[in-house]
Amino acid sequence: MTGRTQEYRLVFAGGGTGGHLFPAIAIADRVRELLAGTAPVEILFVGTRRGLEYRMRDALGYPLHVINVRGLVRALSPANLLVPFVLVTALVRAWLLLGRFRPDAVVGTGGYVALPVLKAARWRGVPTVLQEQNSFPGITTRQGAKHARKIYLGFDGARQYLRTEAEVLTTGNPVRRGLSGGDRAAAAAAFGLDPAKKTILVLGGSQGARAINEAVLRSLAGGAPADGCQILWQTGKRDYTEVSAKAGGTAARCALFPFAHDMAAVYAAADLAVARAGALTLAELAACAIPAILIPYPHAAGDHQRKNARDLAAAGLARVIDENDLPRHDLIAEAADLLEAAEYRTMREKLESARRQGRPATDIIAEDIIDLINRERKARA
Numbered sequence: 001m002t003g004r005t006q007e008y009r010l011v012f013a014g015g016g017t018g019g020h021l022f023p024a025i026a027i028a029d030r031v032r033e034l035l036a037g038t039a040p041v042e043i044l045f046v047g048t049r050r051g052l053e054y055r056m057r058d059a060l061g062y063p064l065h066v067i068n069v070r071g072l073v074r075a076l077s078p079a080n081l082l083v084p085f086v087l088v089t090a091l092v093r094a095w096l097l098l099g100r101f102r103p104d105a106v107v108g109t110g111g112y113v114a115l116p117v118l119k120a121a122r123w124r125g126v127p128t129v130l131q132e133q134n135s136f137p138g139i140t141t142r143q144g145a146k147h148a149r150k151i152y153l154g155f156d157g158a159r160q161y162l163r164t165e166a167e168v169l170t171t172g173n174p175v176r177r178g179l180s181g182g183d184r185a186a187a188a189a190a191f192g193l194d195p196a197k198k199t200i201l202v203l204g205g206s207q208g209a210r211a212i213n214e215a216v217l218r219s220l221a222g223g224a225p226a227d228g229c230q231i232l233w234q235t236g237k238r239d240y241t242e243v244s245a246k247a248g249g250t251a252a253r254c255a256l257f258p259f260a261h262d263m264a265a266v267y268a269a270a271d272l273a274v275a276r277a278g279a280l281t282l283a284e285l286a287a288c289a290i291p292a293i294l295i296p297y298p299h300a301a302g303d304h305q306r307k308n309a310r311d312l313a314a315a316g317l318a319r320v321i322d323e324n325d326l327p328r329h330d331l332i333a334e335a336a337d338l339l340e341a342a343e344y345r346t347m348r349e350k351l352e353s354a355r356r357q358g359r360p361a362t363d364i365i366a367e368d369i370i371d372l373i374n375r376e377r378k379a380r381a
Contacts, residue, residue: 006039007039007040007042008031008035008039008040008041008042008370008373009041009042009044009101009102009103009104010028010031010041010042010043010103010104010105010369011043011044011045011046011098011101011105011106011107011117012024012027012028012043012046012062012106012107012109013045013046013047013106013107013108013109013111013113013114013117013118014047014107014108014109014110014111014113014114014140015045015047015048015051015052015053015109015111015113016048016050016051016053016110016113017051017052017111018280019110019278019281020109020110020111020114020133021047021051021052021053021056021109021111022175022176022280023109023133023173023174023175023280024045024107024109024131025062026174026175026176026177026362027107027109027131027174027362027365027366027369028043028045028061028062028107029061029177030174030177030362030363030365030366031366031370033177033366034366034367034370035370044062044063044065044103045060045062045063045064045065046064046065046066046067046094046097046113046114047064047065047066047067047111047113048066048067048068048069048112048113049066051111051113054066056261065097067090067093067094067097067113067116068086068089068090068093069090069112069113069115069116087115087116090113090116091116091120093116094116094117094119094120094121095120095123095124097117097120098117098120098124098126099124103121103126104127104373104376104377105126105127105128105369105372105373105376106118106121106126106127106128106129107128107129107130107131107369108129108130108131108141108148109130109131109133110133110138110140110141111138111140112140114140115140115143118130118143118144118147118148122147127149127373127376128147128148128149129148129149129151129152129369129372130144130145130148130150130151130152130166131151131152131365132151132152132153132154133154133173133278133279133280133283134155134158134279134300134301134302134304134308135154135155135157135279135302135304135307135308135311136157136158136161136300136301136302136303136307137158137161137162138301141158141162142162142163145162145163145164145166146163146164148164148166149166149167149372150166150167150168150169150368150372151164151166151167151168152169152170152171152361152364152365152368153168153169153170153171154170154171154172154173154283154361155170155307155308155311156170157307157311161302169364169368171361171365172283172358172361173280173282173283173361174283174360174361174362174365175280175283175284175360175361175362176263176362177362178264179263179264179267179284179288180267180287180288180289180355181268182265182267183268184268184269186265186268187264187265187266187268187269188269190265190269191232191255191257191265191269192255193232193253193255193269194230194253195269197228197229197230197253198228198229198230198271198272198336199229199230199231199232199269199270199271199272200225200229200230200231200232200270200271200273200274200335200336200339201232201233201234201266201267201269201270201271201272201273201274201275201290202216202231202232202233202234202273202274202275203266203273203274203276204235204236204275204276209236209295209297210238210239211295211323211326212274212275212276212295212326212331213235213236213239213243214326215295215327215329215331216231216233216274216331216332217243217246217247218327218330218331219330219331219332220247220254220332224253224254225253225254225332225336226332226333226336228336229253229332229335229336229339230253230254230255231253231254231255231332232254232255232257232266233256233257234257234259234260234266235256235257235258236258237258237259240256240257240258243256244256263284267284267285267288267290270288270290271290271339272291272292272335272338272339272344273285273292274292274293274295274331274332274335275292275293275294275295276294276295276297276305277295277296277305277306277309277312277320278300278308279304279308282294282308282312286351286354286355287355287360289348289351289355290351291318291338291344291347291351292312292317292319293318293319293320293321293331293334293335293338294309294312294313294318294320294321295320295321295322295323296308296309296320296322296323298323298324315350316347316350317347317350317351318347319338
C-alpha cells in the first residue's frame with residue numbers, strides 16, 4: 001500500500017478550556033480537508049469529563065475518549081494526595097488506548113489530559129507534536145517538549161522557556177476555518193441587533209470573566225450605550241443568570257448570551273471587542289480583523305495574558321486596561337469613543353493588512369504534521 005492511500009490516524013490530546021480545545025479542532029479539521037479524496041483519515045480526541053470538550057462532545061465532530069486526570073489544586077488540599085494515583089491510572093489507560101488505536105502521531109494542545117497521553121505515546125514510540133498558544137508555555141508543553149518532534153508556537157517569546165531538541169516553529173495560533181467573513185446582517189438579526197449600529201462585543205471566554213461583567217454593569221448603570229452603539233455580551237454560563245437579572249432595564253440595545261458555539265456569527269456582528277487576552281481570543285480577533293480593548297486575566301500562569309496584551313498594544317492593535325484599574329474606567333463609554341476615533345481606523349487597517357499578508361497557522365501546522373507522518377513512514381519502509 002502506498003503512502004498516498006494508506007490511512008492516517010491521529011490522536012489529539014488537549015482541552016479543559018476553549019483555549020486548548022479549539023486549536024486542536026482547527027488543526028484536525030484542516031488535516032482532514034487536506035487529505036480529503038487522497039487518503040482515509042481517522043482522528044480521535046482525548047479529554048476529560050470536566051472539560052469543555054465533554055460539554056461539546058456532540059458538536060465536536062470527532063469521537064471523544066475520556067480519561068480521568070487532574071492537576072494539583074493550588075491551595076493546600078487533601079485532594080492533592082490523590083493526584084499521583086490518578087495520574088498512574090491515566091497513564092495506563094492512555095497506554096492501552098494508543099495500543100488499540102495505533103496512531104501515526106499524537107498532537108498535544110495543552111491541558112492536564114495531554115500529559116499522560118504524550119508520555120504514553122513516547123513509551124510506544126509514537127511521534128508527538130505540540131501546539132502552544134501562549135507567550136508563557138503551560139506545564140504540558142514544558143514537560144512534553146523534551147521528547148516532542150515538532151513544537152508550534154503562537155508567540156515566539158515562549159521559545160525561551162523550552163528545553164528541547166525538537167524543531168520549534170513560530171506560526172501564530174490556529175483558528176477554525178470559516179471564522180471570518182460571516183454575514184453581518186444575518187448575524188445581527190440572529191442576536192436581535194441592528195446591523196447599521198456599531199457593535200461592542202464583550203467577550204470573557206468560555207467561562208466568562210466576572211470582573212469584566214461587573215465593569216460593564218457599572219458602565220451601563222447610567223443607561224443604555226451611546227447612540228449608534230449596541231452591545232453583544234457573552235457573559236459566560238457561570239454569570240449569565242446573575243448578569244441578566246442585574247442588567248434589567250439597562251440592557252436596552254444589548255444582546256446577552258452565556259456561550260456560543262457559532263463564533264463566526266458573533267464575530268461577524270462585532271466592530272470592537274472588550275476581552276481577556278487569552279491566546280485563542282487574540283488569534284480569533286486578529287483573524288476577523290477586530291480591534292480590542294484588552295483586560296488581561298491577572299492570575300494567568302506566568303502572567304502570560306499581560307504579555308500577550310502588551311505585544312498587541314505595542315503593535316498598535318489594541319488598548320490595554322489592567323483589571324485593578326477597571327473601577328476607574330467607564331468601559332462601554334470608552335469603547336464607544338474608540339469606535340469613533342482615528343486610532344480605531346488605524347487598528348482596523350493594520351489588522352486587515354496582516355490578515356491579507358499572513359499565511360494561516362492552521363495550514364502551516366496541518367501540512368507539517370502530514371509531512372512528518374509521511375517522513376516517518378518513508379524512514380520505516
